[in-house]
Amino acid sequence: MNKQHCIVVRKSGPLEGRVRIDGAxxxxxxxxxxxxxxxxxxxxxxxxxxxxxxxxxxxxxxxxxxxxxxxxxxxxxxxxxxxxxxxxxxxxxxxxxxxxxxxxxxxxxxxxxxxxxxxxxxxxxxxxxxxxxxxxxxxxxxxxxxxxxxxxxxxxxxxxxxxxxxxxxxxxxxxxxxxxxxxxxxxxxxxxxxxxxxxxxxxxxxxxxxxxxxxxxxxxxxxxxxxxxxxVIPDRIEAGTFMVAAAITGGDIMVDNIMLEHVKPVAAKLREIGCTITEFENGIRVQGPDSISNTTIKTLPHPGFPTDMQAQFMALMSVANGTSVITETVFENRFMHATELARMGAEIKIEGRTAVVRGTPKLAGAKVDATDLRAGAALILAGLVSEGETVIGQIHHIERGYVHIENKLSQLGADIRRIQQI
CATH class of the missing domain: 3.65.10.10 (Enolpyruvate transferase domain)
Structure with a gap:
């Protein structure tokens, strides 16, 4: 867990396979x-x-x-x-x-x-x-x-x-x-x-x-x-992150070891943007759409849409059709990832606690930093669909909430690796 490591992501095809979610x-x-x-x-x-x-x-x-x-x-x-x-x-x-x-x-x-x-x-x-x-x-x-x-x-x-x-x-x-x-x-x-x-x-x-x-x-x-x-119960935010990975890449992922009740708000939004969601007793299958629809999101305390999934959805909305609006009501300083996503070509305008995200056909790889835990996850997701190479620094933030996320994504077909920074 060396702070001098970074994660390198290249554009990947649709992610497919099964992933087991860790304890929360x-x-x-x-x-x-x-x-x-x-x-x-x-x-x-x-x-x-x-x-x-x-x-x-x-x-x-x-x-x-x-x-x-x-x-x-x-x-x-x-x-x-x-x-x-x-x-x-x-x-x-x-x-x-x-x-x-x-x-x-x-x-x-x-x-x-x-x-x-x-x-x-x-x-x-x-x-x-x-x-x-x-x-x-x-x-x-x-x-x-x-x-x-x-x-x-x-x-x-x-x-x-x-x-x-x-x-x-x-x-x-x-x-x-x-x-x-x-x-x-x-x-x-x-x-x-x-x-x-x-x-x-x-x-x-x-x-x-x-x-x-x-x-x-x-x-x-x-x-x-x-x-x-x-x-310990399964981690609903890790589950949500992999659900978004299926959506953003147009993939087909079976997310195992989850409690369906805990991911309801995320599943509802993914259905809204065009995903096919199939529920099983201890898992959920997410099939991404050919074309991602725009949506409106407002973070709220549970059982509302979780603030910990806001950054990942901002990455998803960056490549959606049309304009999406994201309102953050839980934390007042949780749009720091918008600047990093903008380095990759995302069109995001911040107005107070609201982010207006205008979907763009493609993003481009860039050198970016994980400003916090969920921001890091959002940058990885954006990197999966960006042309070229995305290099993510400050990954100690990511390590606070995801166990070897690069290995899990790699097993689903992602072109992602951890390297020592020079």
Missing amino acids: KNSVLPIMAATLLCEQECIIEDVPKLRDVYVMIDLLKTLGAGVEFSEDGVLRVDGSKVDKWSAPYELVRKMRASFLVLGPLLARFKRTMVSMPGGCAIGTRPIDLHLKGFEALGAKINVEHGSVEAVANELVGERIYLDFPSVGATENIIMAASLAKGTTVLENAAEEPEIVDLANFLNSMGADIKGAGTNTITIKGVERLGATTHR
């Missing part, structure tokens, strides 16, 4: 954080070998946990020897999701200190909703010198309303409330499938959580949580 990055990270609530061993299955996962493993080890990660994606976390409640800056700055240890550490030790988080530069993503939730549960919060300190004599259940259905805040508050005294009712909670997966994991440890997947979640605090084994 946005599910496994909060679940790994939740193991800190337990003083026994937790086993997590189908864990993807991602850069962010290894950062979280390092963080858990720093806090005192015993961690084993096998070749077949089984992660064992023994929380019995966790004895530290402070998360160091050098790890937290690498990944925003590391802030999710705040809730579990607060619940277990009644105090914690965590540096302000890092991660992709796609917007402000404030942590005030996390802190508001902890304060409601009885914690005193002190923010200074780039760190957040939270201290509580005890955590007590409370009714909490989130001003915005933040996924991270919902997860952090659920974890903290799991060991609180009494009942917590979390209103305007995020409804993402990854929230449901976290709640299922916590319940299998002995937590009492109801309503996950709806906007009101009820958490009855319990005295302790115990050992469990849990399989």
Whole structure:
């Protein structure tokens, strides 16, 4: 995972074959954080070998946990020897999701200190909703010198309303409330499938959580949580990315190991632009159209169209017939990939939170940079249909969310490889 590598993509024909989707990055990270609530061993299955996962493993080890990660994606976390409640800056700055240890550490030790988080530069993503939730549960919060300190004599259940259905805040508050005294009712909670997966994991440890997947979640605090084994849900964003790969190349891809309910918004839009979609019990077949129709997209919290698929669809709309409009309502700085796509000949005009994409018959390969995780995926997709060669730098962003995406695409017929930059 060397930052000096880049991905080279050449124009490829229609991609065809089968691809298996890995466990969800946005599910496994909060679940790994939740193991800190337990003083026994937790086993997590189908864990993807991602850069962010290894950062979280390092963080858990720093806090005192015993961690084993096998070749077949089984992660064992023994929380019995966790004895530290402070998360160091050098790890937290690498990944925003590391802030999710705040809730579990607060619940277990009644105090914690965590540096302000890092991660992709796609917007402000404030942590005030996390802190508001902890304060409601009885914690005193002190923010200074780039760190957040939270201290509580005890955590007590409370009714909490989130001003915005933040996924991270919902997860952090659920974890903290799991060991609180009494009942917590979390209103305007995020409804993402990854929230449901976290709640299922916590319940299998002995937590009492109801309503996950709806906007009101009820958490009855319990005295302790115990050992469990849990399989992570498939990654709906990785699945969506390969679905778009079929669409943009006019290919025929069977995407295995998915939950159909989780990819509904993406499948609906792909049907709209001309794809043939066939659903199976654990997979979905996407056949790309001869001609891609334009469309209108508005990102929304789940169950709306996912913001994490916006960049990939912008690449797709760059080669569609007619003009498409994409409105980003979740993150205010998530059009950085538009500049990179423009280097390849895409015609994109940004007006505030709206992108107007005028489809063009062909794109041209260029040297571009992955400005964030999903932007990197969009550039790969554009490269598959661009004349000549596309060289993508800053691929450490891509490695945060896709396990060897170049290998998976290559097996489907893509002309793509990773090389050492000179």
